[in-house]
Amino acid sequence: MRSLVALLALIFISAQAEPLKVAVASNFAAPMLAIADEFEKQSGYPVSLAFGASGKFVAQITHGAPFHLFFSADQSKPQALLDAGIAQAGSQQTYAIGKLVLWSPGQDPQQGNILNGPYRKLALANPRLAPYGSAAVSVLTQLNLLQSSKARWVQGENIAQTYQFVQSGNAELGFVALSQLMHNGALDTQHTWLVPSHLYPPIYQDRVVIRNAHERADTQAFLTFLQSPYAAQIIRSFGYVLPGQDQ
Known part of the structure; x- marks a missing residue:
């Protein structure tokens, strides 16, 4: 026993x-x-x-x-x-x-106007797997840029990989989570556009x-x-x- x-x-x-x-x-x-x-x-x-x-x-x-x-x-x-x-x-x-931001380390995103200009690659998370990717697609749709930008997409499996695409320079700009650019309660970069919440469903x-x-x-x-x-x-x-x- x-x-x-x-x-x-x-x-x-x-x-x-x-x-x-x-x-x-x-x-x-x-x-x-x-x-x-x-x-x-x-x-x-x-x-x-x-x-x-x-x-x-x-x-x-x-x-x-x-x-x-x-x-x-x-x-x-x-x-x-x-x-x-x-x-x-x-x-x-x-x-x-969550909050979505457009990040472009090399230049000012200009309140999203950079999406109309010349760039090679736009990073976003896979919208089928990652909600932040789905939110990015909603933004591009609202701005009437979905079809014109598609050929330049580079998709991360998740938002962490999307961040790495932009950080490494493999994409000049990308939609990432605001949390990824925060440090000690403040943004650690000026090269961001906090996407207005009316352009995508609440995360x-x-x-x-x-x-x-x-x-x-x-x-x-x-x-x-x-x-x-x-x-x-x-x-x-x-x-x-x-x-x-x-x-």
Whole structure:
């Protein structure tokens, strides 16, 4: 009997030692790293983060990837996991509202007028996988530049790769997330155009709890910490709007 109790205790300890596995949309990488780091310090719970395109994560989670939480760049992908019975009912919640910018390191984007001028490549995230890419397509459509720009698109699998295309000079300009250009609560470059919000649908970013992860103490602790003033300050410092705030 004692050996059985010891074995069950060992299994319990091993389960508790397993890190909280969190899938995070690429645009939210920097704030999530800061939030998770502080959470680990305060709670003692280990956190394992993975960053990528929201669409890719949905495919991975659907096929059994062992994530406990999914922080998407939109609302439709968490909803798809709920509809499939993969995410916990009632767990979907908006954690941030994103902003889109046009970035051109070598010159002033001129309130978007640069899109009418000569350039070789325009970077944007794949609109089928990444919500920021879909938002970029909406902007180009509203500006009547969709067809004329298509031949010059270079598409990143996610917004992180899109940022790299522009940073490396492989594209002279690109649509990226405002959060990628923020440092200590301020833009770290002047070569941006904050795209007016009326040119694209609001980028509501939602999270869900996967399967039975809601039963884990670290899941509940992390979601509670995400509502803390510390986490809220971090999220705002990267240019996001919190739910309930004016956009």
